[in-house]
Amino acid sequence: MAVQEVALARAPEMHPSIITRLHELVVTVDHKKLGLMYIAAALFFFTVAGSMAALMRLQLVVPNNDFISPQVFNRLFTMHGTAMVFLVGMPILAGLANYLVPLMIGARDMALPRLNAFGFWMFFFGGLLLYFSYLAGAGLSGMGSAPDVGWFAYSPLTARAFSPGMSTDYWILAILLGGIGSIVTAINLIATIFCMRCKGMTLMRMPMFVWLMLIVAGMILLAMPPLSAAQIMLLLDRFLGAMFFDTQAGGSAVLWQHFFWIFGHPEVYILIMPAFAVASEIIPVFSRKPIFGYPFMVAAAIMIGFISFGVWAHHMFTVGMSSIGNTFFAVTTMLVGVPTGIKIFNWLGTMYGGKIRFELPMLFCIGFLFQFLIAGLTGIMLAAAPFDWQLSDSTFVVAHFHFVLIGGLLYTIFAAIYYWYPKAIGRMLNKKLGLWHFWLFTIGFHLTFDTMHIPGFLGMPRRIYTYDAGRGWEVFNMISTIGVALQAAAVLCLVINLLWSARKGEKAGDDPWDAWTLEWATTSPPPAYNFEVLPKVRSRRPLWDIKHPEDPDWRYE
Amino acid sequence: MADNLNIHQIAVVPEQVTNIFKPLATPSESIYQISLLTLAICGVIFLIVGGLLVYTIIRFRTRSNDEQSEPPQIYGSNQIELAWTVFPILIVFVLILVTARTISDVQNATHPPDSLKVTVVGHQWWWEIRYPDLGIVTANELHVPVSDPAKPRRTVLKLQSADVAHSYWVPQLSGKVDLIPNRDNYMWFDPKQTGLYLGNCAEYCGTQHAHMLIRVIVHQQEEFDRWVLEQQKPAVDNREVTAGRKVFLSTSCVNCHTISGTIAGGKFGPDLTHLMSRDTLGAGAIKNTPNLLRAWVHDPQKLKEGCLMPDMQLSQQELDLIVAYLSTLK
Incomplete structure (x- = not known):
C-alpha cells in the first residue's frame, strides 16, 4: 500500500516525453490502453467516413448536381460503408469489450494480452491500407483509385474485366486484415470470459454486457471465416484466374452473394449486440432497478445469435430464388422479431416502476429504444419478401439500416462514452455540451433518415450519384442533407467535450453514477492491475450488495 | 449549348409515376395489399410500444422530492415474459401466412400462351430489349400492350445480363428482379393503363448506375401492333x-x-x-x-x-x- 502511494504521488512530476508515451502505446498489452486505442482509432475513422457521407449528401441535395463526379461518388459510398462497418463498428465493439469485460468480471487483464495487441494493430494497419488505396489504387496499370465496388462488392463487378487496377485488391486485403483482428479479438474474449472470472461470478451472475459480448464473440468466430474465405477466393480469381465468381468464365455471381451475406447478416447482429450490451447496463442503473427478466434477456440474445445465421438470403429476395427459398428466409427473418421484441419489452419492464434519472447516458439509451423500435419495424416490412421486392436497394433500405446502426448502435456508443468516460479518464464529461450534442444529433438524425424512407416508396434507388427532377424526390433529399449539418455540429460538440473534459472536467470519483457492476469498485481511471484484491461476488450486482447489506440481491437470485 | 439547360427534362411525367403505392398491374397490386397490411401492423405495434415507452418515461421519472430512496427492486416475471413472447409469435404467424401467399401468387403464376415474351439484357449502362417471337431488337424503351379486363394480355420478361448484376424495377408494374450473368430470371406484369411508366436500375452496376432509366410505354393493342410493324421493317435507306x-x-x-x-x-x-x-x-x-x-x-x-x-x-x-x-x- 505504501509503495503504491509513493508511486501515485510522484507520477504528476514525471511528465514522460511524447516519444516515451508513444512508445508505450506501441508496445502496450494492457487491455485498458488497447481498448481506448481501439475507441480512439474508431472515432477517427468515424469522422473520416462521416465526412464522406456528408459529401455524398451534398451531391444529392438538388437534382442533377455537378458537385462531384460519378466515379468519386461511387468511391465515397464504397469507402463510407466499408469504413463504417469494418473500421468503426467492429473496432468500437472490440474497444468497449476490451476495456470493460476484464473489469466487469473482476480480472486483471484479457486472457491473451499479446494476441490482443496483435488484433489491434492488424485492424489499425488494415484501416490505413484501405485509405492508402486513394494514393496507390491506380497501381502499375494506372487505372482505379479507392475501391468503387460498393461495400458488399457484388461479383462480377469485382472481376478484373470490370474493376481494373488495384483498387479492389486493396479492399480485399484491408478486410482480410480487419477480419484477422476481429477473429483474434473474439477468441480472446471467449477465453477471457470462460477462464478469468473472479470468485463467485458464475455465468448466470455475469453482467448482461459480458453475456452479450460472449455471444458476439461466438458469432464473429462463425461469421468471419466465410467472409475471409470469399475474399481469398476473390483474390485467387483476380490474380490466378480461379473463376469462382468470374461469370465470363462460367463462375457464379450468386455464390458471392451467399458467401457475403452468410457473413453479412450475422454481422448486422454482431454490430447491434454491443448496443444491447450497453443499453442493458445503463438502463437499469438510471432506472434504479435491476434488469428485468435477466435469464430471458440472455436466452433472447442467444436465440438472436442462432437465428441470425439462418436469415442471410433475405438480402437476396430479388436475385430470383424459388418461392420456397423466399418463403423460408421471410419466415426466419420474421422470427428474429420475437426475441428482439423480448429484449425491448424487458428494457421497458426495467424502466417501469423505477426512478428514471435523465443523465446523458440514459438520454441516449432512450433515443436508442425509440429508434431501434422503428428500425425493427421497418425490418419487419423488409422481411415480408414481396414488400422487399419494392423496397430492396431503394433509399428505404438505406434509411432502415442507418436507423439500426446510427439510431441503434451509435446512440448506445454515445451513451457508453458518457457513461464510462469518467471511469476511463477520471473526469466527468460536461453535461451542457452533452445536451447540445444529444439534441442537435437527434434532430439532425431524424431530419436525415426519417425523410430518407420516403423517396424509397417513390422509386428512388440507392447508390445513384444524381437524379432527375419531377419524381417527387427533391424535397426529401434536400431535408436529408440539411440534417447532416446538425449531426456534424453535434459530433463537433462531442469532440470538444472529450478533449476539454479530459483536463478541465469535474473529478469523477470511483462511482459517479451509483452503479452496481465491478468496474465501479476500482479507482477512476483503474490502475494497471485493475483491482488491488480480486473481488468475490455473490450476485449479479455486487456493488448493490455492498451498498445495501440489509437487502442484498443474492437473497433473491 | 442552350440545350444543356434542359437536357435532363426527359419528358413531362406525372409526379407519382414511380410510387409503389399507385400500382397499375397485378403483381404490384398484390405487393401493395401486403404492404398496407404490414404497414398497418407495424404502425399499431409502434403506437402501443412507443406509447408505453412514453408513459413509462413520464410516469417513472425521478421527482425532485424523492431522490434519495431506491424504488422496489423487481427482478422479472415469468407470466409477463410468456405474454410478450406469445403475442409477437401470433403476429409473426399471421404475417408469415400472408407473405407466403403473396410470394406464391406472384412467383408461381402460370402465364397464358398468348403472353408477350420479351428478353431484357442488362448492359453497362443500358438495356437491350429483344422480342424473340417478333424479331425485334431495340434498347432502353420497352413497348408493351395494355391488359384490359375484356382482353387480358400479359407481358413476361426474361431477364439476363451481359456483364455485371443489374436490377429491373418499374414500381407501378412489379417489384424488382435482378439481371444476373449466366442466369435467367423472370418477371411479369399486365399493365392496366396505357401511358409511360418509369423505373431505374436498382442494383449498383458501376460508374453510370444512376443513368439506366427504364421507360415502359404501354399501348392499346392496335397501336402496339402498328409499333411492331414499324420496328420489323429494315432500316430506312434514304x-x-x-x-x-x-x-x-x-x-x-x-x-x-x-x-x-x-x-x-x-x-x-x-x-x-x-x-x-x-x-x-x-x-x-x-x-x-x-x-x-x-x-x-x-x-x-x-x-x-x-x-x-x-x-x-x-x-x-x-x-x-x-x-x-x-x-x-x-
Whole structure:
C-alpha cells in the first residue's frame, strides 16, 4: 500500500516525453490502453467516413448536381460503408469489450494480452491500407483509385474485366486484415470470459454486457471465416484466374452473394449486440432497478445469435430464388422479431416502476429504444419478401439500416462514452455540451433518415450519384442533407467535450453514477492491475450488495 | 449549348409515376395489399410500444422530492415474459401466412400462351430489349400492350445480363428482379393503363448506375401492333444521306452498333435500326433531339461521364454527315 502511494504521488512530476508515451502505446498489452486505442482509432475513422457521407449528401441535395463526379461518388459510398462497418463498428465493439469485460468480471487483464495487441494493430494497419488505396489504387496499370465496388462488392463487378487496377485488391486485403483482428479479438474474449472470472461470478451472475459480448464473440468466430474465405477466393480469381465468381468464365455471381451475406447478416447482429450490451447496463442503473427478466434477456440474445445465421438470403429476395427459398428466409427473418421484441419489452419492464434519472447516458439509451423500435419495424416490412421486392436497394433500405446502426448502435456508443468516460479518464464529461450534442444529433438524425424512407416508396434507388427532377424526390433529399449539418455540429460538440473534459472536467470519483457492476469498485481511471484484491461476488450486482447489506440481491437470485 | 439547360427534362411525367403505392398491374397490386397490411401492423405495434415507452418515461421519472430512496427492486416475471413472447409469435404467424401467399401468387403464376415474351439484357449502362417471337431488337424503351379486363394480355420478361448484376424495377408494374450473368430470371406484369411508366436500375452496376432509366410505354393493342410493324421493317435507306451512311459504315461505329440491312452488326452497343423512334439517348441520360444527338455522337463522355462509348474524334464534317444519316433511322 505504501509503495503504491509513493508511486501515485510522484507520477504528476514525471511528465514522460511524447516519444516515451508513444512508445508505450506501441508496445502496450494492457487491455485498458488497447481498448481506448481501439475507441480512439474508431472515432477517427468515424469522422473520416462521416465526412464522406456528408459529401455524398451534398451531391444529392438538388437534382442533377455537378458537385462531384460519378466515379468519386461511387468511391465515397464504397469507402463510407466499408469504413463504417469494418473500421468503426467492429473496432468500437472490440474497444468497449476490451476495456470493460476484464473489469466487469473482476480480472486483471484479457486472457491473451499479446494476441490482443496483435488484433489491434492488424485492424489499425488494415484501416490505413484501405485509405492508402486513394494514393496507390491506380497501381502499375494506372487505372482505379479507392475501391468503387460498393461495400458488399457484388461479383462480377469485382472481376478484373470490370474493376481494373488495384483498387479492389486493396479492399480485399484491408478486410482480410480487419477480419484477422476481429477473429483474434473474439477468441480472446471467449477465453477471457470462460477462464478469468473472479470468485463467485458464475455465468448466470455475469453482467448482461459480458453475456452479450460472449455471444458476439461466438458469432464473429462463425461469421468471419466465410467472409475471409470469399475474399481469398476473390483474390485467387483476380490474380490466378480461379473463376469462382468470374461469370465470363462460367463462375457464379450468386455464390458471392451467399458467401457475403452468410457473413453479412450475422454481422448486422454482431454490430447491434454491443448496443444491447450497453443499453442493458445503463438502463437499469438510471432506472434504479435491476434488469428485468435477466435469464430471458440472455436466452433472447442467444436465440438472436442462432437465428441470425439462418436469415442471410433475405438480402437476396430479388436475385430470383424459388418461392420456397423466399418463403423460408421471410419466415426466419420474421422470427428474429420475437426475441428482439423480448429484449425491448424487458428494457421497458426495467424502466417501469423505477426512478428514471435523465443523465446523458440514459438520454441516449432512450433515443436508442425509440429508434431501434422503428428500425425493427421497418425490418419487419423488409422481411415480408414481396414488400422487399419494392423496397430492396431503394433509399428505404438505406434509411432502415442507418436507423439500426446510427439510431441503434451509435446512440448506445454515445451513451457508453458518457457513461464510462469518467471511469476511463477520471473526469466527468460536461453535461451542457452533452445536451447540445444529444439534441442537435437527434434532430439532425431524424431530419436525415426519417425523410430518407420516403423517396424509397417513390422509386428512388440507392447508390445513384444524381437524379432527375419531377419524381417527387427533391424535397426529401434536400431535408436529408440539411440534417447532416446538425449531426456534424453535434459530433463537433462531442469532440470538444472529450478533449476539454479530459483536463478541465469535474473529478469523477470511483462511482459517479451509483452503479452496481465491478468496474465501479476500482479507482477512476483503474490502475494497471485493475483491482488491488480480486473481488468475490455473490450476485449479479455486487456493488448493490455492498451498498445495501440489509437487502442484498443474492437473497433473491 | 442552350440545350444543356434542359437536357435532363426527359419528358413531362406525372409526379407519382414511380410510387409503389399507385400500382397499375397485378403483381404490384398484390405487393401493395401486403404492404398496407404490414404497414398497418407495424404502425399499431409502434403506437402501443412507443406509447408505453412514453408513459413509462413520464410516469417513472425521478421527482425532485424523492431522490434519495431506491424504488422496489423487481427482478422479472415469468407470466409477463410468456405474454410478450406469445403475442409477437401470433403476429409473426399471421404475417408469415400472408407473405407466403403473396410470394406464391406472384412467383408461381402460370402465364397464358398468348403472353408477350420479351428478353431484357442488362448492359453497362443500358438495356437491350429483344422480342424473340417478333424479331425485334431495340434498347432502353420497352413497348408493351395494355391488359384490359375484356382482353387480358400479359407481358413476361426474361431477364439476363451481359456483364455485371443489374436490377429491373418499374414500381407501378412489379417489384424488382435482378439481371444476373449466366442466369435467367423472370418477371411479369399486365399493365392496366396505357401511358409511360418509369423505373431505374436498382442494383449498383458501376460508374453510370444512376443513368439506366427504364421507360415502359404501354399501348392499346392496335397501336402496339402498328409499333411492331414499324420496328420489323429494315432500316430506312434514304438516298439523301448516302454520304453519312458511308461514313458511318466505314468507321468503327459498326463494331458496336447494329443497323439491320447494313454491314453494321456490332453487339456491344444499342441497336440503331430505329434509333429515331426512341425518345431518349444514353438510357435516359438525355432527350433524343437532333442537337443532343449531335452532341452525343461528338462526345458522349460529356453527357454521360464514364459510359463505354468513346469520343470517336470525328471531324465536324463527318459528324454532320453521320448525324444526318442517324436522324433518318425512324
